[in-house]
Amino acid sequence: MYVLAINFKSYKTSYGSRALSIAKEADSVAREYSGLVRVVLLPPATEIVRIASAVSFSSVFAQHVDPVDEGAYTGHVTAEMIKEAGAAGIMINHSEKRLRIDEISFILGKARKLGLETLVCADTPEVAAAISVLSPHMLAIEPPELIGTGIPVSKAKPEVVTGTVNKVRELNKEVLILTGAGITTGDDVKAAIRLGTQGVLVASAVMKAQEPSKIIKEMTESLIKALDSLPPALQDGGEGLNA
Amino acid sequence: MYVLAINFKSYKTSYGSRALSIAKEADSVAREYSGLVRVVLLPPATEIVRIASAVSFSSVFAQHVDPVDEGAYTGHVTAEMIKEAGAAGIMINHSEKRLRIDEISFILGKARKLGLETLVCADTPEVAAAISVLSPHMLAIEPPELIGTGIPVSKAKPEVVTGTVNKVRELNKEVLILTGAGITTGDDVKAAIRLGTQGVLVASAVMKAQEPSKIIKEMTESLIKALDSLPPALQDGGEGLNA
Amino acid sequence: MYVLAINFKSYKTSYGSRALSIAKEADSVAREYSGLVRVVLLPPATEIVRIASAVSFSSVFAQHVDPVDEGAYTGHVTAEMIKEAGAAGIMINHSEKRLRIDEISFILGKARKLGLETLVCADTPEVAAAISVLSPHMLAIEPPELIGTGIPVSKAKPEVVTGTVNKVRELNKEVLILTGAGITTGDDVKAAIRLGTQGVLVASAVMKAQEPSKIIKEMTESLIKALDSLPPALQDGGEGLNA
Amino acid sequence: MYVLAINFKSYKTSYGSRALSIAKEADSVAREYSGLVRVVLLPPATEIVRIASAVSFSSVFAQHVDPVDEGAYTGHVTAEMIKEAGAAGIMINHSEKRLRIDEISFILGKARKLGLETLVCADTPEVAAAISVLSPHMLAIEPPELIGTGIPVSKAKPEVVTGTVNKVRELNKEVLILTGAGITTGDDVKAAIRLGTQGVLVASAVMKAQEPSKIIKEMTESLIKALDSLPPALQDGGEGLNA
Numbered sequence: 001m002y003v004l005a006i007n008f009k010s011y012k013t014s015y016g017s018r019a020l021s022i023a024k025e026a027d028s029v030a031r032e033y034s035g036l037v038r039v040v041l042l043p044p045a046t047e048i049v050r051i052a053s054a055v056s057f058s059s060v061f062a063q064h065v066d067p068v069d070e071g072a073y074t075g076h077v078t079a080e081m082i083k084e085a086g087a088a089g090i091m092i093n094h095s096e097k098r099l100r101i102d103e104i105s106f107i108l109g110k111a112r113k114l115g116l117e118t119l120v121c122a123d124t125p126e127v128a129a130a131i132s133v134l135s136p137h138m139l140a141i142e143p144p145e146l147i148g149t150g151i152p153v154s155k156a157k158p159e160v161v162t163g164t165v166n167k168v169r170e171l172n173k174e175v176l177i178l179t180g181a182g183i184t185t186g187d188d189v190k191a192a193i194r195l196g197t198q199g200v201l202v203a204s205a206v207m208k209a210q211e212p213s214k215i216i217k218e219m220t221e222s223l224i225k226a227l228d229s230l231p232p233a234l235q236d237g238g239e240g241l242n243a
Numbered sequence: 244m245y246v247l248a249i250n251f252k253s254y255k256t257s258y259g260s261r262a263l264s265i266a267k268e269a270d271s272v273a274r275e276y277s278g279l280v281r282v283v284l285l286p287p288a289t290e291i292v293r294i295a296s297a298v299s300f301s302s303v304f305a306q307h308v309d310p311v312d313e314g315a316y317t318g319h320v321t322a323e324m325i326k327e328a329g330a331a332g333i334m335i336n337h338s339e340k341r342l343r344i345d346e347i348s349f350i351l352g353k354a355r356k357l358g359l360e361t362l363v364c365a366d367t368p369e370v371a372a373a374i375s376v377l378s379p380h381m382l383a384i385e386p387p388e389l390i391g392t393g394i395p396v397s398k399a400k401p402e403v404v405t406g407t408v409n410k411v412r413e414l415n416k417e418v419l420i421l422t423g424a425g426i427t428t429g430d431d432v433k434a435a436i437r438l439g440t441q442g443v444l445v446a447s448a449v450m451k452a453q454e455p456s457k458i459i460k461e462m463t464e465s466l467i468k469a470l471d472s473l474p475p476a477l478q479d480g481g482e483g484l485n486a
Numbered sequence: 487m488y489v490l491a492i493n494f495k496s497y498k499t500s501y502g503s504r505a506l507s508i509a510k511e512a513d514s515v516a517r518e519y520s521g522l523v524r525v526v527l528l529p530p531a532t533e534i535v536r537i538a539s540a541v542s543f544s545s546v547f548a549q550h551v552d553p554v555d556e557g558a559y560t561g562h563v564t565a566e567m568i569k570e571a572g573a574a575g576i577m578i579n580h581s582e583k584r585l586r587i588d589e590i591s592f593i594l595g596k597a598r599k600l601g602l603e604t605l606v607c608a609d610t611p612e613v614a615a616a617i618s619v620l621s622p623h624m625l626a627i628e629p630p631e632l633i634g635t636g637i638p639v640s641k642a643k644p645e646v647v648t649g650t651v652n653k654v655r656e657l658n659k660e661v662l663i664l665t666g667a668g669i670t671t672g673d674d675v676k677a678a679i680r681l682g683t684q685g686v687l688v689a690s691a692v693m694k695a696q697e698p699s700k701i702i703k704e705m706t707e708s709l710i711k712a713l714d715s716l717p718p719a720l721q722d723g724g725e726g727l728n729a
Numbered sequence: 730m731y732v733l734a735i736n737f738k739s740y741k742t743s744y745g746s747r748a749l750s751i752a753k754e755a756d757s758v759a760r761e762y763s764g765l766v767r768v769v770l771l772p773p774a775t776e777i778v779r780i781a782s783a784v785s786f787s788s789v790f791a792q793h794v795d796p797v798d799e800g801a802y803t804g805h806v807t808a809e810m811i812k813e814a815g816a817a818g819i820m821i822n823h824s825e826k827r828l829r830i831d832e833i834s835f836i837l838g839k840a841r842k843l844g845l846e847t848l849v850c851a852d853t854p855e856v857a858a859a860i861s862v863l864s865p866h867m868l869a870i871e872p873p874e875l876i877g878t879g880i881p882v883s884k885a886k887p888e889v890v891t892g893t894v895n896k897v898r899e900l901n902k903e904v905l906i907l908t909g910a911g912i913t914t915g916d917d918v919k920a921a922i923r924l925g926t927q928g929v930l931v932a933s934a935v936m937k938a939q940e941p942s943k944i945i946k947e948m949t950e951s952l953i954k955a956l957d958s959l960p961p962a963l964q965d966g967g968e969g970l971n972a
Contacts, residue, residue: 010316016327045288045320046328064318072391072447073253075307075340077288077320084259085289093830097318101822101830105856127834130862133900134855148315171862171900204315336587344579344587348613369620370591376616376657414619414657496802502813531774531806532814550804558877558933559739561793561826563774563806570745571775583804634801690801 002223003138003178003199004189005040005119006216007063007091008047011207015047022206023051023058025213029220030057037223038199039216040119042091045077052086061089061119067103069110079110089117089137095144101130108134121180121201125163132172139168140201142180148204152182154191165196185215186222193226245466246381246421246442247432248283248362249459250306250334251290254450258290265449266294266301268456272463273300280466281442282459283362285334288320295329304332304362310346312353322353332360332380338387344373351377364423364444368406375415382411383444385423391447395425397434408439429465436469488709489624489664489685490675490702491526491605493549493580494533497693501533508692509537509544511699515706516543523709524685525702526605528577531563538572547575547605553589555596565596575603575623581630587616594620607666607687611649618658625654626687628666634690638668640677651682672708679712731952732867732907732928733918733945734769734848736792736820737776740936744776751935752780752787754942758949759786766952767928768945769848771820774806781815790818790848796832798839808839818846818866824873830859837863850909850930854892861901868897869930871909877933881911883920894925914944915951922955 006026008014013022023041030039039058043051052060062082066073070080079090092107093099099107104120111118119138122128128141141164146153154161161179168177179192180201192200200219209215249269251257256265266284273282282301286294295303305325309316313323322333335350336342342350347363354361362381365371371384384407389396397404404422411420422435423444435443443462452458492512494500499508509527516525525544529537538546548568552559556566565576578593579585585593590606597604605624608614614627627650632639640647647665654663665678666687678686686705695701735755737743742751752770759768768787772780781789791811795802799809808819821836822828828836833849840847848867851857857870870893875882883890890908897906908921909930921929929948938944 007317010311010313010319010321010324012313014313015324044324045318046291046324048289049292062318068253070253070255070257073339074250074334074337074446075288075305076253078253081253081258081287081289091317094317095831096316098829098831100827101833101859102824102827102852102856104830105853105859109855123831124834126863127831130830130834130859133859133862203317338588341586341588343584344590344616345581345584345609345613347587348610348616352612366588367591369595370588373587373591373616373619376619377612493803496797496799496805496807496810498799500799501810530810531804532777532810534775535778548804554739556739556741556743559825560736560820560823560932561774561791562739564739567739567744567773567775577803580803582802689803 001036001038002193002227003038003040003176004216004219004223005042005061005140005178005199005201006206007042007094007201007203008044008207009063009203010044013207015044019043019047020050020054022212023055026216027055027058029213029216033220033224037220039220040089045082048082048085048087059088059117060086061091061117062087063091064094064097065090065092065107067099067106079107079114079116083114083116087116089119091119091121093131094121095123095142095147104131105134108136119178122164125160125167128164129167129171132168132175135172136175138176138178140178140180141197142201144181146181149182150184150205152184152188152191154179154183154188154195156182158191158195161192161195161197186218189219189222190226193223199223244279244281245436245470246281246283246419247459247462247466248285248304248383248421248442248444249449250285250337250444250446251287251450252306252446253287256450258287262286262290263293263297265455266298269459270298270301272456272459276463276467280463282463283332288325291325291328291330302331302360303329304334304360305330306334306337307340308333308335308350310342310349322350322357322359326357326359330359332362334362334364336374337364338366338385338390347374348377351379362421365407368403368410371407372410372414375411375418378415379418381419381421383421383423384440385444387424389424392425393427393448395427395431395434397422397426397431397438399425401434401438404435404438404440429461432462432465433469436466442466487522487524488679488713489524489526489662490705490709491528491547491626491664491685491687492692492702493528493577493687493689494530494693495549495689496530499693501530505529505533506536506540508698509541512702513541513544515699515702519706519710523706525706526575531568534568534571534573545574545603546572547577547603548573549577549580550583551576551578551593553585553592565593565600565602569600569602573602575605577605577607579617580607581609581628581633590617591620594622605664608650611646611653614650615653615657618654618661621658622661624662624664626664626666627683628687630667632667635668636670636691638670638674638677640665640669640674640681642668644681647678647681647683672704675705675708676712679709685709730765730767731922731956732767732769732905733948733952734771734790734869734907734928734930735935735945736771736823736930736932737773737936738792738932739773742936744773748772748776749779749783751941752784755945756784756787758942758945762949762953766949768949769818774811777811777814777816788817788846789815790820790846791816792820792823793826794819794821794836796828796835808836808843808845812843812845816845818848820848820850822860823850824852824871824876833860834863837865848907851893854889854896857893858896858900861897861904864901865904867905867907869907869909870926871930873910875910878911879913881913881917881920883908883912883917883924885911887924890921890924890926915947918948918951919955922952928952
């Protein structure tokens with residue numbers, strides 16, 4: 001099952017009623033294509049409670065958690081908190097919130113104990129390979145210089161995506177690999193799948209859209225078409241990774 | 244009006260149903276002493292929505308906000324978000340989440356525009372004085388080495404509290420000054436008031452208590468008694484600061 | 487005595503023989519105008535030993551020190567180290583190396599004990615005012631958005647410079663105020679003095695110049711001319727600040 | 730050839746004449762056992778020039794470099810600077826100066842281009858394995874909780890050392906693995922070798938010693954004895970790793 005992950009970031013649309021409405025629209029697409037595409041919503045920490053309780057067919061992930069256990073930590077967001085708020089997983093190490101390697105390892109260990117899924121971002125094939133050794137559930141490859149540009153990495157730097165797939169697959173057969181940075185259209189999504197990844201991580205294309213539901217639907221359908229157009233062996237491969 | 248500010252931090256009791264129950268207990272004390280003592284609750288970011296909608300007589304402040312405007316910021320908690328979630332104010336620069344001086348200035352400016360109240364922590368009289376120039380609504384003086392020890396700064400280092408009051412009052416007549424770090428009992432609260440501050444910032448004493456409502460009540464009553472025992476001129480002064 | 491402070495940063499010219507040669511050229515200008523203008527050189531940490539032992543008429547300041555005492559700190563540069571290496575002072579809180587307010591206060595305290603001079607950078611009049619309460623020897627006002635642009639703050643945002651002078655002078659009569667960001671020509675230097683500051687902090691204009699000695703000389707002479715053209719009372723004022 | 734790496738940190742003895750004298754003593758041991766043990770000295774950035782020019786049989790590494798290229802970076806120490814100052818390599822990611830995974834990857838890439846050797850620290854076998862994918866020359870395993878305690882990791886947590894060797898060797902056959910944290914005596918050094926690592930990273934045991942030269946000699950001789958006592962096949966293995 002391919003993945004459409006929507007990073008809400010901190011836009012005007014990322015919180016409050018607009019965020020809730022985007023989440024509900026995405027959830028209704030997720031319902032329509034249930035069993036075919038997995039929709040992951042990444043709202044800000046303050047919105048997890050409201051969005052997690054409003055959606056049924058999508059998964060809610062935190063955009064980040066701090067690398068600490070429970071204790072005397074002021075102003076922190078912990079894995080325990082976001083789980084309690086209704087999140088099923090966490091994203092970490094986005095280029096706008098990088099972590100140290102020991103912190104990534106610490107959080108992945110905690111998430112495992114708490115039963116939270118994990119998505120870790122990486123900026124290069126080398127870093128993606130190093131992180132894959134720590135066994136997250138998903139990896140997103142995002143060259144930071146393309147984030148928010150509307151120039152999809154799959155077009156501008158396809159070798160970054162294929163290089164990531166090659167290097168990571170030598171070390172880790174199971175991690176789902178997502179393509180991020182500049183993914184704007186259904187075509188970008190297809191290209192991401194054609195390059196060997198299992199989904200996309202998007203942000204501004206949805207959050208800044210006039211009609212978020214339209215682009216969510218377009219991307220979801222592109223994921224499904226991309227899956228259909230793969231040779232049967234690879235389709236199984238794709239499924240296998242998600243089983 | 245004196246202030247009892249309760250920093251929830253990231254304890255086991257800081258989120259979910261236990262946090263909600265502490266917030267409600269505090270709110271019921273706030274109702275009882277309404278008009279005499281102001282109760283400020285500082286839950287984690289994920290809990291602001293639930294706690295803000297559950298209390299009526301207390302103010303909810305965020306424990307921290309990130310020094311950014313709306314935009315492409317992943318994993319950030321902004322002033323806009325916590326306001327939308329129901330917070331009336333923000334605390335910043337706690338010793339467990341220090342900020343740079345330019346970031347403090349930036350956040351105070353944003354809070355002013357958004358109509359949010361502000362509480363800034365400081366570790367020494369010198370730092371408190373520097374921050375007071377930036378005109379927050381409240382300042383808390385907390386020597387980091389005493390935080391969480393149960394040894395009240397008002398006993399261990401009364402000169403830090405009086406030094407803060409003296410230095411700050413030369414520069415800023417209006418900011419409310421709170422005593423933090425090690426405040427555990429009603430007596431600690433009285434000492435804080437006697438040293439010239441207008442309230443206390445507490446955390447573990449409440450969050451780790453067997454009966455949080457008991458210690459909240461004890462501290463609140465100590466604030467009221469401390470106020471009563473001041474000479475009338477100073478009582479007015481105290482009121483004046485809050486008017 | 488007015489100040490010409492040259493921040494070497496981390497350019498190709500900032501270390502090794504090119505850095506040494508710029509330092510010697512600056513020192514020879516400092517010798518020529520000795521008693522009239524003070525030249526402060528800010529090489530990288532690795533170059534302090536070599537540059538401090540090669541100059542006689544300029545002062546060497548570190549570009550930054552870490553906010554720690556002696557101890558188990560790996561990869562840190564402490565105030566003790568740079569003093570031993572031959573520095574007479576330290577700059578801190580440059581926009582490319584910001585510090586927390588408690589760290590600024592800590593380092594200023596250490597520098598006082600070690601007999602090191604201090605120069606603290608600020609991005610806005612408000613932040614400059616807050617820092618001035620901590621009594622550094624010098625303050626530099628540098629709007630970060632103008633740094634390295636060649637657009638002098640004295641032209642683009644004169645109100646930032648005059649606002650800084652006004653706010654700081656209410657709180658601190660003694661700190662020397664330097665104008666930074668975009669200072670490129672002798673005229674920029676004159677404008678900085680005319681706006682009420684006591685010198686300039688420059689970087690790329692010197693470090694990237696074809697002939698560094700030429701621009702150093704031009705800026706130094708502009709400082710002297712600016713001083714001459716002030717009414718006698720203000721000239722004394724300028725002197726008084728440096729006495 | 731086994732490795733004795735001495736991290737000078739920021740102690741009273743870490744800079745100036747005392748640091749120079751420790752460096753010279755270490756260098757004289759390095760001369761005595763030249764070809765058998767490699768001595769790596771890690772002075773603070775300010776001391777690299779002086780120490781690199783004073784030693785002949787040891788290698789000088791920086792304790793840290795900042796993850797930036799040449800440019801407008803104030804207060805940074807770059808790989809170019811420390812190379813020019815005479816360093817042959819760099820250590821990064823010590824527990825007292827951790828880096829993000831993308832920064833580690835960036836610095837390793839730069840070091841490769843500049844011809845600098847690299848030593849990367851890790852806190853756990855998992856993190857060591859992830860870093861080994863990025864191909865540093867040396868890795869040091871140091872559980873932070875043992876650093877500076879005098880309790881050698883080889884005794885307190887031998888499974889951390891053997892776990893590191895096992896996990897890293899699955900991914901990288903060539904990286905030298907050093908044991909760090911709490912190494913105090915010649916016996917600790919022997920234990921480190923017996924557990925399968927190729928040397929030690931020490932700090933306080935040397936830097937705080939009454940007679941640094943004595944403990945340097947003791948550790949060096951222990952490395953040689955440990956090598957002698959290995960079965961011939963493993964001796965070759967040890968050599969092979971360093972060839």
